[in-house]
Amino acid sequence: MTDDDVLLARIGDARFVLLGEASHGTHEFYSERAHLTQRLIREKGFDAVAVEADWPDAYRVHRYVSGMGVDQDAEEALRGFARFPTWMWRNADVLDFVGWLRDENERREAHANRVGFYGLDLYSLYASIAEVLRYLEKADPNAAARARARYACFDHYGGDPQVYAYAAGRDVSASCEREAVLQLLELQARALELAQSDTELFYAEQNARLVKNAEEYYRHMMRGRVSTWNLRDRHMMDTLRELDRYLGKSMQGKKPRIVVWAHNSHLGDARATEMGRRGEWNVGQLAREAYPGETFHVGFSTYEGTVTAASDWDAPAERKRVRPGLRGSYEEVFHLTGLPRFLLVRGGERDALWQGPRLQRAIGVVYRPDAERWSHYFQTDLASQFDAVLHIDRTRAVEPLERTAMWHGGEAPETYPFAV
Template identity: 25%
Template sequence: MNTHKTLLAALLVPLGATLAIVPAASAATPPAPSTASVSADAAAPAGPEEAAAAVFRSPEAALGRVAHPLRSTEPRGGLADLRPFGRMVGDARVVGLGEATHSSHEFFTVKHRILRYLVGEKGFRAFALEAPWSTGLRLDAYLLRGDGDLKQIMDEEFQGAYQWWNNAEYRDLLQWMRAYNVKHPKDPVHFVGDDGGFAGAELYDKVSAYAATARPELTPRLTELYRGLRPATDAETYVNDYLSKPMAERKELAERTGRAVDLFKRRPGTGAGADAHAWAVQHATAIHQMTTLYAFDWDDPEGISDALLYRDQIMAENVTWWQQRTGDKIVLAAHNSHIALRTYAPATYPKVQGEFLRERLGGGYLSVGLTFDQGSFNAFGPDGGAHRFTVGPAAPGTAEHTLDRVRYRDFMMDLRNAPAPARAWLATPRTVKNIGATYPGIADAPQIRLAQSHDVVIHLQRVEAAHMLK
């Protein structure tokens, strides 16, 4: 299997369409009902238990008791309808907002709308995306000081596997963040890239500049360790060229970048220099994360599984680092399969970002899954090109089919507060739409227990493909 195509598919396909796993049940084929749950209800005596069984057979009524309508999916107008969502967030420091496709308009605009609400009403001050750490630094400089041209930055940073972020919806979100910072220069909102798929030239420059100022004796050694690594081409070309290197060379490069991190860690920063030292170590760590990610064998299913596990681990580590270093409360944007509390595919993807965040932050992390009944999205097709795809209404027996029968068109609900009959339905494995960067893929329709996967669900009746800028 071609390494470049494998990476392109896997890096933004949460469950890895390239993984050698048994296909989940098709969304058109409903899973068998939970025998234990149905039998228990059927055997219940007349009375409240029998009523509960009836609700289980028609769970949309029970789910409707905890559903709150969304007035709009667009980031305009009043936000009062999001007050119930604010109560669901509570004291969470990181809110993971998922998506069931990587390129649908409404998933992006709902995140934008929620970001506006959480910034204004709950004190959130950062937006994190599954994009490279260096991309985050570059966009953050634009948001804080207006450095650079937004279109140019997006064109240069959102390439290859990250091209789905180069859309009008995220452009609008970033423009709103910039406008907010112009009005609130002493209390700005930040952009964080938590991924390790690329390490831009600015990372090497920042690490080298710190060494030249604070640890000049390290400069010669650092120059040798980073030899040949600083990008001199566009991001997509750099990654393709990097992956064409022999495995032994990629492993050697990862060892070198690891030694660079160790150089700084041997003498921790103190006093006034502690903060600058911490940032330099993090920037060096981001470089090492990229080389380590590409040192796995992307042509081997086991190597891919190990790489995807590592990727979710570092994405969680980067979010946690930012939150603990800055104190910012963070809106985290990623696919449902990343922000979930439990992996959608335990056999091949043993642990995901949301699981790591729950371990580190406990109740300080909130997982919000976004689902949809029908609509369109952009994705890579079987030919490797970008295409627009459309899917029809969810089939009976799937999670979305039931969610779409709840009394509101678009709504949010706190699964933690669901009544008992609804909890029984939420605890039963159900097929869900799970569309990544490549379609169709063998992980498009896994069976999950919603109650174990997410704290909150936002369901949308229809979505349309995002508006790509390139």
């Protein structure tokens, strides 16, 4: 049996399959998630893919794969991902998957059976404001005027969420909280009045919810990491829950099945990590609590290779060398097996390998090898975090659709194979 075969058998009837990644820039993680997701869609009838991306950008892809958009191809549909880090979704592996999903949906006869693509994240404050206004200008010009007056509160900050974070975090009178809440409540009331499934209204309502939650997120940014981390993951979980409810309305009693793509740190249960001990929760924990017995969590791991990442926030993408796993870490323990790749599942023959606590590496969009221990490792019990973990000992950087000179000139081991 292949790793996918084993995972499909273990997933069983789970409605939510959470597929992680140990970095935001590793080809194998994207590729493996895509292949497993394709099988979940075709063989187990999964209905949607929800990813760690902003709602309006991902919804542009949703329109394309559903045959509703104006984009001519997958590359054009991905152009909404223009904010740092662009390579996280504008890369060769996502491009291939989006193209596959469009083809898969075209094979299906009923529009209602088409698989959707949605974003869970909350960074798109101003883009989501624009999308709420766009919807209302078509649906109800009077409501659009009220929304424009409310959202004008945010105009004082020049379209920069960081400026808003600084101002609202220091002075509560600068907050646009009331305006964001009122606008969400009005859209929710509109949805209740219609009492029917309206795709564009649902899209607008989710954008209004994002504005409300993003306002809170940026307002708390000055107060410390735990608060903003919890707000962000709570928003992602709320979006997943709302998506589940919305999709279920048109399924005549059938419950939706959703694949989630995000970083290991979001999808492994926070209660099994030092994150949890310092008061943080995440989507993995919240999903297990909200849908007991209906979730299956898969983590990914690598020992060395290359990764696409930046040296600082908002800096150019580079192809960086991933250092060998630290002594005593899960990565080193897995490497010492001598196996190029293997799958760990609960109750398997290698159970002892992933019992914790041990150090586990997490590379986001920024990778700082010189400060790796403090920037990229944290204590976890891997077997409690996930239901399964796929380790690939040597991996390579995901290929951005826009390859900068710094990416081409990045650190690559002299003998590393780059053939696809």
